Amino acid sequence: xxxxxxxxxxxxxxxxxxxxxxxxxxxxxxxxxxxxxxxxxxxxxxxxxxxxxxxxxxxxxxxxxxxxxxxxxxxxxxxxxx
Numbered sequence: 001x002x003x004x005x006x007x008x009x010x011x012x013x014x015x016x017x018x019x020x021x022x023x024x025x026x027x028x029x030x031x032x033x034x035x036x037x038x039x040x041x042x043x044x045x046x047x048x049x050x051x052x053x054x055x056x057x058x059x060x061x062x063x064x065x066x067x068x069x070x071x072x073x074x075x076x077x078x079x080x081x082x
Contacts, residue, residue, distance in 0.1 A: 004048065004049035004052075005046045005047065005048060005049070006046070006047045006052050006066045006067065007045065007046060007047075008043045008044065008045050008046070008047060010066070010069055010074070011043065011047050011052065011055065011066060012030075012043070013069060013074045014061060014065050014066050014069050014072045014074055015032065015055065015059060015061060017065075017069075017072050017073035017074050018059070018060075018061045018065070018072060018073075019034070020032060020033070020034050020059050020061065021033045021034070025040060028042055029041065029042050030042070030043050032055070032059065034059050034060070036060070037058050037059060039058065047066075052066045052067075
């Protein structure tokens with residue numbers, strides 16, 4: 001992936017590791033909810049930096065966790081997550 005781009009699965013794992021609920025809904029949308037904020041949004045296969053920044057701000061997840069998921073508590077290989 002290019003610089004500033006994050007895969008959808010990585011973004012979901014980082015959000016979940018930060019205590020954010022992420023659930024797929026009808027039509028390819030995702031319900032993302034924390035104690036403070038809730039949003040239904042379409043997550044493309046590759047999230048650009050603008051969308052990652054939006055998720056970081058709204059859900060109070062440090063932006064560097066998306067680009068270095070291990071810092072956010074995600075295992076080195078997302079396949080290890082059961």
